[in-house]
Amino acid sequence: MTDRSRADRQTPRAANHPLRVLVVSHGHPSFSLGGAEIASYNLHKGLNRIDGVGSRYLARVGHPVARHGATALLSLRQKQGEILYHADEYDHFLLSNRNTEEIERDFLRVVRDLRPDVVHFHHFIGLGLECLYAVRQALPETLIIVTFHEFLSICHHHGQMVKTGGAKLCNRASPADCNACFPDISPARFLRREHFVRGLLDVADHFVSPSRFLVERYVDWGLDASRFTVIENGLDIAEPAPPRPLPAGGRRCRFAYFGQITSFKGVDVLLDAVGRIPEAVWGEDAQLMIFGGNLERQPKPFQEKIEALIERAGPRVRFYGAYQNSEMPRLMRSIDWTIIPSIWWENSPIVIQESFFHGRPLISSNIGGMAEKITDGVDGLHFRVGSSEDLVDRMVEALTDETLWERLRARITRPIDYEECARRHLDLYNAVAAERAATRATAAVPSAAARSA
Incomplete structure (x- = not known):
């Protein structure tokens, strides 16, 4: 090489x-x-x-x-x-x-x-x-x-x-x-x-x-x-989106998933994790925002599994449907963290570069191209692939450590254009x-x- x-x-x-x-x-x-x-x-x-x-x-x-x-x-x-x-x-x-x-x-x-x-x-x-x-x-x-x-x-x-x-x-x-x-x-x-x-x-x-x-x-x-x-x-992006404005005493508690909703992408792992986080930690201000589509094209058992997890997560999760790549700067304005829970190796998901360009730390599975491009504890966090329990721990860390987001954001290297x-x-x-x-x-x-x- x-x-x-x-x-x-x-x-x-x-x-x-x-x-x-x-x-x-x-x-x-x-x-x-x-x-x-x-x-x-x-x-x-x-x-x-x-x-x-x-x-x-x-x-x-x-x-x-x-x-x-x-x-x-x-x-x-x-x-x-x-x-x-x-x-x-x-x-x-x-x-x-x-x-x-x-x-x-x-x-x-x-x-x-x-x-x-x-x-x-x-x-x-x-x-x-x-x-x-x-x-x-x-x-x-x-x-x-x-x-x-x-x-x-x-x-x-x-x-x-x-x-x-x-x-x-x-x-x-x-x-x-x-x-x-x-x-x-x-x-x-x-x-x-x-x-x-x-x-x-x-x-x-x-x-x-x-x-x-x-x-x-x-x-x-x-x-x-x-x-x-x-x-x-x-990337072909003109300007990075500014950090999400926080209300007085607010915290970095908006998580987002971008991509297709398929069994390989680990959306079920993410939904399961969100439903397991204690209410005292999640609070009323935290939110998981899912931007993606194609669930209707997936096998029926997977659709039913996702629907059951959504019902359990309740108002903690909001679905916004499919999006165009040109919308990413606007969508990034409303989030703090990007989560990539894929259960396959991935290579170079464009959402990693987009999130880094806009200064958003990532939480990702600890394998493949994700682990290569996101450094645990430096510009993002890793969790054990397929483990909703380990993802719960990382999300709780993000929700409770008041300085973590700024520390990770400060060490992000902007990707090439x-x-x-x-x-x-x-x-x-x-x-x-x-x-x-x-x-x-x-x-x-x-x-x-x-x-x-």
């Missing part, structure tokens, strides 16, 4: 044209407002703010967005330089696009027309790993960069590395272990999946991860550590291009023995 410096400014382009980058995303923020979509779009915007760099953005869309006739390429009045590519024939097991004909015809039409110096894949869900191979075949000299956002290449269970049938964390994938989670899929088929996925990933020149934890998992799976660089995703993120990526592109050029130059020089012969 490498951390690239700015010392080497060699660029992967000819001297007579700007660096051309094509950022490829599995979704467009206009249709799918996930962390990976926001990260890829912010990179695209940031690259276009750098002199001598031009970025285009290709995003996959699918149902319910209707395609246009016989082509997978769409025009839905997106901004200049943004392209939509319709793809629905996706094999979730192999991360594969069955419609290779449209990749060859429509996806490569864009690639060949733009002739980018760098194609940066910010995921391949819905698009298929075949897109990497298609770019390599069509433009052999183009750099291919892949950013990982979770463990989907390793884990068939939604890329979460959590065992099926419960909440037990998975520490290392193998065909036998994966078969234990999915008995109807043989170990031999999982082995074929691993070879297929890893073989197509090997087409890429370099990998990016927002966390070191995720890199370690992929290296353990078999990818080369020297082909990874850690670059945090950049999207322009700095783009500059770090540009340094990476230059460094990878220089390494490839040096390797080829070395291979082209005949050895002394060969010359004398």
Whole structure:
């Protein structure tokens, strides 16, 4: 794993044209407002703010967005330089696009027309790993960069590395272990999946991860550590929200959860904890504010569990529904603490960066990318993953220690913005291009023995 410096400014382009980058995303923020979509779009915007760099953005869309006739390429009045590519024939097991004909015809039409110096894949869900191979075949000299956002290449269970049938964390994938989670899929088929996925990933020149934890998992799976660089995703926020005004004698007692309401996100753990805090500690001023949706799409038993926990928590909890990313500065004005109770490893939840940008300490599970980015007792608090009892202790600490919030807030490091993120990526592109050029130059020089012969 490498951390690239700015010392080497060699660029992967000819001297007579700007660096051309094509950022490829599995979704467009206009249709799918996930962390990976926001990260890829912010990179695209940031690259276009750098002199001598031009970025285009290709995003996959699918149902319910209707395609246009016989082509997978769409025009839905997106901004200049943004392209939509319709793809629905996706094999979730192999991360594969069955419609290779449209990749060859429509996806490569864009690639060949733009002739980018760098194609940066910010995921391949819905698009298929075949897109990497298609770019390599069509433009052999183009750099291919892949950013990982979770463990989907390793884990068939939604890329979460959590065992099926419960909440037990998975520490290392193998065909036998994966078969234990999915008995109807043989170990031999999982082995074929691993070879297929890893073989197509090997087409890429370099990998990016927002966390070191995720890199370690992929290296353990078999990818080369020297082909990874850690670059945090950049934020596009103008100004931090000021601290919530407190009434005379008030305390920092407003907690918030931001995100989807799914079994992996640990909302049940959080609701259980809130219901257990003694009334004398909770008081009449404390509040848990939940900003998120999609509960109606979850399995019925999980919905019923959440509804029962909400009923027990009573007025301590208020649901505000789904939100847009642009609303975050306003929402942050009304809270003091952000809680991330996920029961899976996470990688780099954007809410961590957003909370730190706005000066809000976090309380999080003590695993994965959460534990890497939030330092216990420095800029936030950890609790044992899945333990509502331990979360109760941390929340009680937050409610009763009058100086804790200010101490943690004072030690928060503001995350990078999207322009700095783009500059770090540009340094990476230059460094990878220089390494490839040096390797080829070395291979082209005949050895002394060969010359004398």
